[in-house]
Amino acid sequence: MTPIEFFLAGTMSAATVFLLAALGELVAEKSGMLNLGVEGMMAVAAAVGFVVTYQTGNHFLGFAIAGIAGILVSLVFAVVSITFLANQVATGLAVGILGLGLSALIGKQHESLTITPPGTLNIPILSDIPFIGPVFFQQNIVVYLTILLAIAISFCLNKTRLGLAIRAAGENPKAAEALSYRVKMIRYGSVAFGGLLAGFAGAYASTIYTPLWADGMIAGRGWIAVALVVFGTWKTGRIFLGAYLFGMVSLGELVAQSLGIGIPSQLLSAMPFIVTIVVLAVISSNGARLKLHAPYALGETYDGSEPR
């Protein structure tokens, strides 16, 4: 593989972590739930996924249990913010802190251990095409499934009754309730789905992308996923592009090292965060457009009474 092929193939792999987590957060936010605990959910799932895979050698099992772990953490958020009506921002932060602590405890016995990553799924014929093959068609199966998932989520949100129910809960919960949608159940489901995908994102990070466990290894990627939903103005296609852009940016450090460019490595490590801030400012500067796309009741607690 040439360096440029390696870089582009790596971009797809790195982007998958962002895309999975951002798609989950998108569904939760569409239902009106701003879950800022993504980083914590990913960390717990990454630790669980790594430990299970390390102990059993079964990547599929590691992924599945990491997904369940993601759901469980997201349900803590759901119970406190939906049933107990607590402020979503504060609850998300709390769950994030709790999740980071839990992940360190779960992974403690496996600190700095590594596992062998699973093989790639080389798509017949296509993967033999020079350049395009190694870049696009010699990836892990999760990379392909995530792309399919993005299409499925886009279809579900925009074209199905379920998607309509989710959007109704996020735009105007009182009206949705009047149409006999069960808003709280819809929100529980959406948050749990977000937890599942954050769990998969964490597992992908710790068992496939960089197959090792180290405390703090999620390193802000959950937060970038939250930002991606804003970047994509709550649209699946744009979130997809954003995730791939950030996948590329996060590989910048490796590329610069391999090319021997004399930029301090800290500047490159900080790059994803700098880019996030700049893009966020650019996208948000048109406040009216942002408001148009954001779910109207996003982040508001729904206690069954009239909206303000």
Add this chain to the structure above:
Amino acid sequence: MQFEFERRVTPSRRVMLAVPFITIAITVVLSGIMLLIQGKSVGLTFYAFFIEPFESAYSISEIFLKFGPLLLIAQALAIGFRAKIWNIGAEGQMIMGAILAGSVPVYFTDSSSIFMLPAMIVLGALGGMAWASIAAFLKTQYNANEILVTLMLTSIALQILYYLLLGPWKDPMGFNFPQTVMFQDAALFPPIIFGFRLNYSLVIPILFTIFAWIYMEKRFGGFQLVVGGLAPQAATYAGFSSKGAVWKSLLIAGMAAGLAGMSEVAGPIGQLQRSVTSGYGYSAIIVAYLGALHPIGIIFAAFFLAVIHIGGDIALVSADLPISSVHIFQGLLLVTYLASYTFVNYRLKPNRANQEQMEGARS
């Protein structure tokens, strides 16, 4: 029978006072269960956590050493939180305060001037304010979400710190460790009692607490912030500037966090190194909430969390408890606090649908 929450006409003061105690009780029970799962002795661990910190004069002085920065940052964050300005990057503002303050002894290694410490105080405050003002500028000019910006700025601040420690500011005699020279006495707060690490930087959080109390409870500026948080439309109608609220909240928090960072490098740490913040920037978020965002409540909450930190250090040795347990305990505290606080504004009553069903069955 199912229950649902019904909004109280006025928030219950009694419940409000009970919430912190209920929170602590539930958290202790939950973490007790977690200890049992891990196969640790619950009694021994809680003894190490809550009693041992008070058993020696030295560890009591260490509690106050942690109490200072937690109190200082939490008071400032609470001002912003009441205005619904979510600055969660105090950690980064603390780092920038520490870096700017640390630049003085790094560049004037031989100086023993009496202006050293005052210069560091000023620079520490300015460093935190400068870092927070980036978020304030982007929020007011470009409408960029301050939660994400302050968080990202923390990651960037950390990389700046690493760059300095591995590059231009590295101690040439430091065996290649990522740290600066140890600061000279002129750059350090003198200890309050000889032989203890507790120092006169404690004066800053105490003064700041008095300021926060007067500002939030007695001054019009604080009132404007609170109204802006509770009823943004009313605040706009009354002509209170929401941009002003963003700037005020973030600059006050940046100053406090910067001073806290300065106090760490000019106090117990005595140099710049990778872990200058000890996570105070994040813990202070929990302190602010646990203290009900009120200046007096925050004093108690800061003390409680300071005990937890020292207790965690002790339990690390005496009960072989991993350090992450402290973080889990803090996370549990905040989660249970938020759930419990609901009872201040709501009461439980039997579900309406169920009630109608039962009445129907009776007639």
